Amino acid sequence: MRVVTVAGTRPELIKLAPLIPLLDARFEHVYLFTGQHYSPSMVQVFLDELDARAPDRWLDVGSSDPEALTVATRDALADIAPDVILAYGDTNSTLAAGIGAEELGIPLFHIEAGIRSFDRSMPEEVNRVRVDAIAALRLAPTGLATWFLTAFEGYDAVSCPAVGNLVVDAWRRHRPLIDARPAPALAAPYAVLTMHRQATVDDPEVFARALAELARVDMPILFPVHPRTTARLEAFGLEWPENIVVSEPLGYLDFCRAMSGAAVLLTDSGGVQEEAISLDIPCVTLRPNTERMETVFLGANRLFDLARDTDLAGVAARAIAEHDARPYRLNPFGDGRAAERIVALLEMLGGGETTVTFQDAPGIVGLEALRAAAATLGRRDG
Numbered sequence: 001m002r003v004v005t006v007a008g009t010r011p012e013l014i015k016l017a018p019l020i021p022l023l024d025a026r027f028e029h030v031y032l033f034t035g036q037h038y039s040p041s042m043v044q045v046f047l048d049e050l051d052a053r054a055p056d057r058w059l060d061v062g063s064s065d066p067e068a069l070t071v072a073t074r075d076a077l078a079d080i081a082p083d084v085i086l087a088y089g090d091t092n093s094t095l096a097a098g099i100g101a102e103e104l105g106i107p108l109f110h111i112e113a114g115i116r117s118f119d120r121s122m123p124e125e126v127n128r129v130r131v132d133a134i135a136a137l138r139l140a141p142t143g144l145a146t147w148f149l150t151a152f153e154g155y156d157a158v159s160c161p162a163v164g165n166l167v168v169d170a171w172r173r174h175r176p177l178i179d180a181r182p183a184p185a186l187a188a189p190y191a192v193l194t195m196h197r198q199a200t201v202d203d204p205e206v207f208a209r210a211l212a213e214l215a216r217v218d219m220p221i222l223f224p225v226h227p228r229t230t231a232r233l234e235a236f237g238l239e240w241p242e243n244i245v246v247s248e249p250l251g252y253l254d255f256c257r258a259m260s261g262a263a264v265l266l267t268d269s270g271g272v273q274e275e276a277i278s279l280d281i282p283c284v285t286l287r288p289n290t291e292r293m294e295t296v297f298l299g300a301n302r303l304f305d306l307a308r309d310t311d312l313a314g315v316a317a318r319a320i321a322e323h324d325a326r327p328y329r330l331n332p333f334g335d336g337r338a339a340e341r342i343v344a345l346l347e348m349l350g351g352g353e354t355t356v357t358f359q360d361a362p363g364i365v366g367l368e369a370l371r372a373a374a375a376t377l378g379r380r381d382g
């Protein structure tokens with residue numbers, strides 16, 4: 001069976017890293033990179049340090065333009081002619097893979113399916129909903145995501161198994177390397193910040209409010225700046241407050257090392273909210289909503305609306321003070337075996353048996369649910 005995995009951005013490179021070698025070992029596997037992200041600090045560093053091999057096909061699109069990504073990805077998929085396409089998350093590359101799969105009539109497995117902020121002003125939310133509608137199987141990270149897909153969007157539960165989130169696989173797999181990295185040169189306590197979403201940095205008023213709120217947080221804030229954010233800061237003539245320690249984007253290992261020593265994480269990133277609960281660090285999400293509500297229910301994450309809320313310093317202080325008193329320490333994103341479950345599902349397409357083993361984990365599906373999901377697609381040759 002020929003399987004294509006499509007990636008195009010930093011978070012996809014990170015989260016897919018644990019899956020790539022398992023696919024290489026079992027299938028005729030083609031790793032396709034669209035080139036949506038292209039600067040070395042957003043791409044090459046992850047290929048070097050994550051023990052992830054280079055993609056087989058590199059499309060060099062060099063932008064997030066949906067049309068350019070769709071044309072290039074569809075043409076490459078037509079040329080490769082896979083039996084199954086895997087795509088991750090909610091980027092324009094994910095959508096390009098989805099549209100390509102639909103036009104070519106090839107089954108798409110959408111990894112990280114079903115997460116919802118219910119905020120259609122976010123381009124990521126629109127991409128998620130569209131890709132889930134195209135997908136033959138929707139591989140949800142949690143039971144809540146499965147529930148959104150079935151209760152609100154009417155998909156059959158068997159086609160939306162909760163396999164866990166590859167973020168936990170990536171973190172567990174690289175943990176010895178992360179622990180071996182030097183700590184950032186900052187006196188504790190310090191915070192770590194990420195901020196790059198359209199709603200945060202594309203509006204000069206919201207961006208300026210964010211900087212004013214961050215300036216009042218009473219500790220140094222390490223901020224490895226996304227290229228998008230630097231471009232907006234310069235365009236709006238804004239300046240970093242004194243307590244923000246700006247750096248280039250970090251590699252995954254250094255970034256996780258910095259997060260693991262932080263008192264609190266301040267972020268508008270999706271992946272960082274998942275990593276915060278996996279690393280057991282308090283998190284404040286700089287958005288009015290999140291598609292990772294599990295982290296909020298469990299008291300590990302709180303929302304701060306940069307357009308409206310005040311006193312980020314107080315919210316961060318409470319997040320730190322109340323973190324250890326949480327009644328449940330469960331990681332809703334699974335046991336770090338999402339990659340094995342995805343591979344098991346692929347092996348069982350057409351009634352085959354799987355070569356991978358894993359234990360059952362709370363809230364995550366077992367072998368029989370994966371077998372049932374595989375059976376919905378019928379027999380595939382090869």
Ligand code: UDP
Pocket residue numbers: 010011014194224225248249250251252253255256268269270271272275
């Ligand atoms: N990350 C990183 N270096 C940094 C900042 C973030 O390696 O300097 C990682 C982080 O650990 C997470 C991912 O990048 O796994 C998040 O990517 P991003 O914020 O670009 O995307 P999102 O998760 O919001 O889709």
